[in-house]
Amino acid sequence: MKVLRFACTVALLQFLCLVAIRAAPEGSLIRSIPGFTGRLPSVHHSGYVSLNGKPTGKKFLFYYFVASQRNPSKDPIVLWLNGGPGCSSFDGFVYEHGPFNFQAGQSKGSLPELHLNPFSWSKVSSILYLDSPCGVGLSYSDDPKNYATGDFQTASDTHAFLLKWFKLYPEFLSNPFYISGESYAGVYVPTLASAVVEGIRSGQQPLINFKGYLVGNGVADEYFDNNAIVPFAFGMGLISNDIFQACQKTCKGKYYNPRSQACSNNINRVYQALSDLNPYDILEPCYQYSSTKEVNKLEGLNWTFMSQKHFTKISGPRWSVRPLGRDGRVPLTQQAAATFHVPCINDDLATAWLNNESVRKAIHAAPATVAGRWMICSDRVEYSGEVDTLIPYHKNLTSQGYRALIYSGDHDRMVPFTGTQAWTRSMGYKIIEEWRSWLSNEQVAGFLQAYDKNLTFLNIKGAGHMVPQYKPMESLDFYSRWLDRKKI
Structure with a gap:
């Protein structure tokens, strides 16, 4: 009943x-x-x-x-x-x-x-x-x-x-x-x-x-977003007290865009310690696609919030993923760039489902011949950061x-x-x-x-x-x- x-x-x-x-x-x-x-x-x-x-x-x-x-x-x-x-x-x-x-x-x-x-x-x-x-x-x-x-x-x-x-x-x-x-x-x-x-x-x-x-x-x-990484890393136990004290002494609380070589060297020690972590969740393993290993293993990489910028052509000065101490995006190998997987993220289920033509028909989406293959992050958008x-x-x-x-x-x-x-x-x-x-x-x-x-x-x-x-x-x-x- x-x-x-x-x-x-x-x-x-x-x-x-x-x-x-x-x-x-x-x-x-x-x-x-x-x-x-x-x-x-x-x-x-x-x-x-x-x-x-x-x-x-x-x-x-x-x-x-x-x-x-x-x-x-x-x-x-x-x-x-x-x-x-x-x-x-x-x-x-x-x-x-x-x-x-x-x-x-x-x-x-x-x-x-x-x-x-x-x-x-x-x-x-x-x-x-x-x-x-x-x-x-x-x-x-x-x-x-x-x-x-x-x-x-x-x-x-x-x-x-x-x-x-x-x-x-x-x-x-x-x-x-x-x-x-x-x-x-x-x-x-x-x-x-x-x-x-x-x-x-x-x-x-x-x-x-x-x-x-x-x-x-x-x-x-x-400034707020990028300056927060060093205190976060120390508070979460990801860097030693020695590294944190060295950063404080040489950077004087300003960890974003280092003003001195000594500060830059110490910030690099922070990112070296973080380089193998899953940046989206420091407690979770980093999912590895074989073709993106080189992206995930780049040493000294200043992972800001948006590793996706590896896969979207973006211009503009803000929040860019860059090696410390110089401007510009991290160069990718041809093999890594061709996959367009976001580092550490497994997108297999969504990719399989949304690239199935019966699914597309059921949800009234255009076929791949018209709209292109679905990817979790697009490789065709050219985006300009303006704010x-x-x-x-x-x-x-x-x-x-x-x-x-x-x-x-x-x-x-x-x-x-x-x-x-x-x-x-x-x-x-x-x-x-x-x-x-x-x-x-x-x-x-x-x-x-x-x-x-x-x-x-x-x-x-x-x-x-x-x-x-x-x-x-x-x-x-x-x-x-x-x-x-x-x-x-």
């Missing part, structure tokens, strides 16, 4: 959700997912939104929309953006907080098996995954020149996408809308949020019900009343929490809640400090760069509480 009642409840919820999404574009509904057996836990839609390209042609941005499993007519809609720049938001869908957990197939060459994710963020919100900028993931253009972009063009294109998307799905215009992302989305999120706010101020239609944003392990400021610090963006947004949750996995070496904690404190807002622990499942899951202007800094104990991948239960906990405006 209980099983029958549950089945009827699920069926009723799905029917109501279908009714609620009555204005969705024809052909966007996903009816089945290759690799998954059973009924989808909520309604899924996907497809392309086309934008006018520059200088010519069109851009086709791919989205995958997961309706909330709780109350899609009222729950928040959260846009999710992975970073890079140039990395697909299917990283978040497959490995972090999407509706499914992916497992290897039973036989060699078979599709991955999909099972329901008990900690999906779609439990409490609708999620809109977007491959942005154009050329990333399943997004593509009919003009290769449109793969050249930068911080401002990406924000402009994503805002244009949102305006078109809400016209396609007007039934969600009244839902609270949030923007979220991780890593280089520390640039994407506040620049896009600023464009959305400017559109609201100017009366741009449709009027988006924007409420705030979340950034996970996101870059924010060249040196995002702190003024955060100040402007929070001062206007928009909510902001800045969260960090505390074992991430790419964007150390020490830098994120420092820049949020530097904004000068009044502390509303002093540093304290927060709980998940009656255990300490991390620490937070809350400020005036609806700004909260939160860290997650034992998590790496991709927080929901490492701590799914705890992530859903703080995410749902924050969205519901409950105490974390």
